[in-house]
Amino acid sequence: MEIVIEVAFSGGHLYVDDFLIYNAPCSTDGIRTPVCPQGSIKRKGLENMMSCYTFHPEPMTFLAAIQTCKLTWPGATLLQIETADEQAFIANIINKTISMSNAADFGIWTGGNDVDTEHTFVWNGPTHPIAFNYTHWHPGQPNNIGGDQDCVLIQYKSSNYEWGDVNCNEKHSFICEMNYDVRHQPSHQYPSGVIG
Ligand SMILES: [Ca+2]
Ligand SMILES: [Ca+2]
Numbered sequence: 001m002e003i004v005i006e007v008a009f010s011g012g013h014l015y016v017d018d019f020l021i022y023n024a025p026c027s028t029d030g031i032r033t034p035v036c037p038q039g040s041i042k043r044k045g046l047e048n049m050m051s052c053y054t055f056h057p058e059p060m061t062f063l064a065a066i067q068t069c070k071l072t073w074p075g076a077t078l079l080q081i082e083t084a085d086e087q088a089f090i091a092n093i094i095n096k097t098i099s100m101s102n103a104a105d106f107g108i109w110t111g112g113n114d115v116d117t118e119h120t121f122v123w124n125g126p127t128h129p130i131a132f133n134y135t136h137w138h139p140g141q142p143n144n145i146g147g148d149q150d151c152v153l154i155q156y157k158s159s160n161y162e163w164g165d166v167n168c169n170e171k172h173s174f175i176c177e178m179n180y181d182v183r184h185q186p187s188h189q190y191p192s193g194v195i196g
Helices: 062-072 084-096 098-103
Strands: 003-010 013-023 041-044 049-060 108-113 151-156 162-166 172-181
Touching: 041 084, 049 062, 049 084, 049 098, 062 108, 062 172, 084 098, 098 172
Parallel strands: 108 172
Antiparallel strands: 003 013, 041 049, 049 172, 108 151, 151 162
16 A cells, blocks of 8 residues: 655645545556545546535534535535536536525635635635636625625525625535545545455
């Protein structure tokens, strides 16, 4: 069994859980079928990437939601909506899930925020901030009302689930996301007997 520990730094801050552990197959039995966290919904991304999402109706602050994601699955964090396809996928799942659809009336957290640099929104990535490329802001958002709205909410259910910035201490339902390369799928999901 080969274990590779990868430590990444971001802006001089070491994230506590900034390491990914991969188990290489110890025999030559080829690529194992990737497995998402229990209860999650899977979406195939570009090339070899796989996304897993878990849906959490219980309202929490932005930071508490991130912590809950990390407890749910190592390497998970709040949702990062990086393409129109992903936005549509998430909107569809919310629509189909009664608890999340109801929660969406009050907004659902993503991992977007401009906590570090005002007006520069980034995704809270698993190891480092990820720049915003795609956006789905509601007209007039982000507006940083009161000078204290740094976290991105899927705020406008009736307007195609468009985003707004709100105070990070508000409590909202949330979605966690984890991405991995299917060639290096998470090891700990497998029963110990499976990993040599
Ligand atoms: Ca994503
Ligand atoms: Ca706002």
